[in-house]
Amino acid sequence: MKVAWAGSREAFQVSDRMAKLVANDPVFEKFSKPMLGRKELFKNTLRKAAYAWKLINDLRLTEEEAKWLRHYIDEPNYTDLHWEMFVPAIEGQGTKEQKKKWLPLAQTMQIIGTYAQTELGHGSNVQGLETTATFDRQTDEFVMHSPTLTSSKWWPGGMAKVATHAIVYARLIIDGLFHGVHGFIVQLRSLEDHSPLPGLTLGDIGMKFGHGTYNTMDNGVLRFDHVRIPRNQMLMRVSQVTKEGKYAQSDVPRQLLYGTMVSVRQTIVADASKALSRAVCIATRYSVVRRQFGSRNGGPETQVIDYKTQQSRLFPLLASAYAFRFVGEWLKSLYIDVKQRLEANDFSTLPETHACTAGLKALTTAATADGIEECRKLCGGHGYLISSGLPELFAFYVPACSYEGENVVMMLQVARFLVKTVSNLGYKQPVGTAAYLGRVTPLLQNNCAVQTAEDWLNPDAILEAFEARAARMVIGCGERLAMFENPEEGFAELSIDLVEASLAHCQLITVSVFIQKLNHEIPGNGVKRSLEVLCYVYALFLLHKHQGDFLATGYLTPKQASLANEQLRTLYSKVRPNAIAFVDSFNHMDHYLCSVLGRYDGNVYPKLYEAAWKDPLNDSDIVDGIQQYVQPILKQKLHYAKL
Numbered sequence: 001m002k003v004a005w006a007g008s009r010e011a012f013q014v015s016d017r018m019a020k021l022v023a024n025d026p027v028f029e030k031f032s033k034p035m036l037g038r039k040e041l042f043k044n045t046l047r048k049a050a051y052a053w054k055l056i057n058d059l060r061l062t063e064e065e066a067k068w069l070r071h072y073i074d075e076p077n078y079t080d081l082h083w084e085m086f087v088p089a090i091e092g093q094g095t096k097e098q099k100k101k102w103l104p105l106a107q108t109m110q111i112i113g114t115y116a117q118t119e120l121g122h123g124s125n126v127q128g129l130e131t132t133a134t135f136d137r138q139t140d141e142f143v144m145h146s147p148t149l150t151s152s153k154w155w156p157g158g159m160a161k162v163a164t165h166a167i168v169y170a171r172l173i174i175d176g177l178f179h180g181v182h183g184f185i186v187q188l189r190s191l192e193d194h195s196p197l198p199g200l201t202l203g204d205i206g207m208k209f210g211h212g213t214y215n216t217m218d219n220g221v222l223r224f225d226h227v228r229i230p231r232n233q234m235l236m237r238v239s240q241v242t243k244e245g246k247y248a249q250s251d252v253p254r255q256l257l258y259g260t261m262v263s264v265r266q267t268i269v270a271d272a273s274k275a276l277s278r279a280v281c282i283a284t285r286y287s288v289v290r291r292q293f294g295s296r297n298g299g300p301e302t303q304v305i306d307y308k309t310q311q312s313r314l315f316p317l318l319a320s321a322y323a324f325r326f327v328g329e330w331l332k333s334l335y336i337d338v339k340q341r342l343e344a345n346d347f348s349t350l351p352e353t354h355a356c357t358a359g360l361k362a363l364t365t366a367a368t369a370d371g372i373e374e375c376r377k378l379c380g381g382h383g384y385l386i387s388s389g390l391p392e393l394f395a396f397y398v399p400a401c402s403y404e405g406e407n408v409v410m411m412l413q414v415a416r417f418l419v420k421t422v423s424n425l426g427y428k429q430p431v432g433t434a435a436y437l438g439r440v441t442p443l444l445q446n447n448c449a450v451q452t453a454e455d456w457l458n459p460d461a462i463l464e465a466f467e468a469r470a471a472r473m474v475i476g477c478g479e480r481l482a483m484f485e486n487p488e489e490g491f492a493e494l495s496i497d498l499v500e501a502s503l504a505h506c507q508l509i510t511v512s513v514f515i516q517k518l519n520h521e522i523p524g525n526g527v528k529r530s531l532e533v534l535c536y537v538y539a540l541f542l543l544h545k546h547q548g549d550f551l552a553t554g555y556l557t558p559k560q561a562s563l564a565n566e567q568l569r570t571l572y573s574k575v576r577p578n579a580i581a582f583v584d585s586f587n588h589m590d591h592y593l594c595s596v597l598g599r600y601d602g603n604v605y606p607k608l609y610e611a612a613w614k615d616p617l618n619d620s621d622i623v624d625g626i627q628q629y630v631q632p633i634l635k636q637k638l639h640y641a642k643l
């Protein structure tokens with residue numbers, strides 16, 4: 001099962017080795033973080049990042065090993081932006097010459113980069129960005145400028161205090177004409193003394209949600225006052241500006257400029273499974289340890305994991321962690337394929353890849369953020385302690401619903417793809433994840449044939465249900481859209497329904513990938529049978545949660561929905577005996593979980609009690625302030641009101 005979760009034996013070995021390397025090195029200790037002030041916290045992060053970089057070089061770690069090392073260090077920091085956005089942006093949008101010049105510097109960290117796209121006034125709307133890059137043919141330069149307060153670059157990670165360079169997205173202006181938003185390599189700080197370069201104002205945007213979590217990252221603000229950069233620092237794979245000031249658009253889609261975001265969105269889906277698996281591991285282990293009520297004749301109380309309500313909240317999240325792991329693997333292969341196609345100037349699958357990365361990023365991050373909070377609640381009061389590991393995990397994770405594409409904005413991109421697919425049905429057979437829309441007749445006419453709860457243990461029945469639900473919602477939106485004279489107005493008016501239809505489409509993808517994984521990639525019987533139970537839990541949980549869609553589209557009867565719910569209860573009983581095995585298969589070490597409740601040895605109460613005394617408030621019995629502020633109250637005998 002560990003290999004099934006890791007994806008391969010090799011992947012398991014790499015991640016396991018890096019997990020142990022980090023867990024066994026005192027430099028990467030995490031428990032003290034919540035007690036540090038902002039400056040100490042940040043300096044501590046810089047220290048760890050420097051030590052990690054030295055490890056990567058001394059041990060000659062591979063790129064994969066380095067990624068896992070950074071993952072298990074488990075601390076947002078400037079290297080995330082450098083490796084996950086700055087380097088990929090140059091790789092994806094730089095010319096051969098630009099890659100030849102900048103990549104060696106970036107890959108040896110002689111320069112440290114960030115990705116500066118979002119501004120105070122615009123994040124989702126990239127075409128609305130206000131920073132300008134005005135071409136000066138006299139000097140063969142671009143003049144970078146922040147014309148308004150809202151044009152200030154705002155949020156880029158690592159930009160406030162660390163990054164020496166940035167990919168800055170700005171409005172390209174030549175002879176007063178606007179030629180779209182493009183990426184520019186801009187140096188921010190001196191490589192000699194790290195001071196901001198002339199014309200640049202740089203700072204941190206301030207503390208963020210959750211103390212010890214994202215405040216290890218210096219998210220910055222940047223303003224330009226007519227800063228000049230050479231013309232060859234505009235990323236020119238997609239579009240070019242000649243020395244004469246002529247603008248040329250290559251025969252590649254403008255959207256390749258957005259390629260870095262697509263790349264990160266697909267990694268974010270994999271990250272969702274990692275984050276959700278952490279929370280589920282903690283909540284599952286604690287639910288086995290925790291006993292409450294149910295004692296018979298002085299015997300042990302009931303383990304809370306044996307309550308059906310606890311199972312109905314926990315096991316769908318366990319199943320979701322596996323579902324997101326598998327769809328993340330699938331999405332990565334889709335992305336790798338589109339990258340290879342782009343090299344050959346084949347853009348045929350770019351729209352679908354955009355829709356899948358956008359939609360699955362939105363689906364998995366929203367479900368994971370909600371899931372981590374549910375896991376905190378599943379642990380009762382102790383889940384609210386920092387030592388449970390859950391509050392910090394939640395605070396660290398939830399911005400994923402906003403960054404790299406705000407989730408609703410992303411689902412609207414899926415809707416745009418689906419509407420376009422439906423409008424082309426007459427003369428273009430949909431393929432890939434939208435292929436089911438090419439079979440609308442049976443999907444619209446045939447209703448569910450399930451007669452018993454057992455009938456739901458059939459992947460074909462489940463797939464047909466999810467295809468019919470999505471098809472009927474998408475086609476329904478298409479039909480209502482057709483009644484609007486102005487398509488854009490119709491899209492805006494129907495956007496709520498369109499987002500719901502997009503979610504149905506993305507859930508179909510996730511369920512379908514889970515089923516495909518079981519049919520084609522999980523060998524043997526034991527593991528396969530266990531994962532089949534989780535696949536059915538995931539699918540029937542979604543069917544139950546969204547049964548309104550299935551009923552409103554007429555595909556399901558209330559009886560069939562009730563049979564699905566009955567089967568779900570039965571499936572929970574099948575998950576229960578393997579619950580610990582499922583979460584142990586994540587191979588999360590105690591260091592990574594950073595949770596007293598989720599300890600591998602289950603020794604919760606003594607360790608919870610021990611952890612309490614480490615709080616600095618327990619350094620003394622009479623803490624500072626008692627004599628000055630409390631004792632006077634106790635002694636004043638003030639009775640301002642009849643008590």
Ligand SMILES: CC(C)(COP(=O)(O)OP(=O)(O)OC[C@H]1O[C@@H](n2cnc3c(N)ncnc32)[C@H](O)[C@@H]1OP(=O)(O)O)[C@@H](O)C(=O)NCCC(=O)NCCSC(=O)/C=C/CCCCCCCCCCCCC(=O)O
Pocket residue numbers: 067070071072080081084115117118123124125126127157255256258259261262264267268271350351354402403404405406409413416417420
């Ligand atoms: C897409 C928008 C919303 C709109 O764009 P716009 O230009 O206006 O286009 P439209 O008119 O809507 O569409 C025009 C057509 O273009 C198509 N299109 C749009 N986008 C794409 C695309 N990306 N690819 C392909 N095609 C695209 C669209 O479908 C239309 O086609 P058609 O005409 O219908 O045929 C756009 O504005 C947008 O994308 N907005 C969102 C902005 C955004 O996402 N910003 C992100 C900024 S960067 C950021 O947030 C960074 C965050 C840092 C987070 C941490 C980073 C690291 C994460 C992983 C870390 C792991 C490291 C540790 C290791 C470990 O833990 O494992």
Ligand SMILES: Cc1cc2nc3c(=O)[nH]c(=O)nc-3n(C[C@H](O)[C@H](O)[C@H](O)COP(=O)(O)OP(=O)(O)OC[C@H]3O[C@@H](n4cnc5c(N)ncnc54)[C@H](O)[C@@H]3O)c2cc1C
Pocket residue numbers: 081115116117118121122123124125154155156157214219399402403404405406407408409412
């Ligand atoms: C922790 C963190 C790290 C970040 N790191 C970086 C970074 O390194 N580099 C970088 O460039 N950016 C970064 N960002 C910024 C991030 O990319 C943006 O915050 C994100 O893209 C969302 O954009 P926004 O803030 O403009 O949201 P908005 O779009 O303003 O969202 C506000 C509300 O408006 C709604 N909305 C917006 N447009 C529409 C529409 N057309 N239809 C319906 N509803 C709509 C949204 O659904 C949302 O409910 C980071 C953000 C965070 C939180």
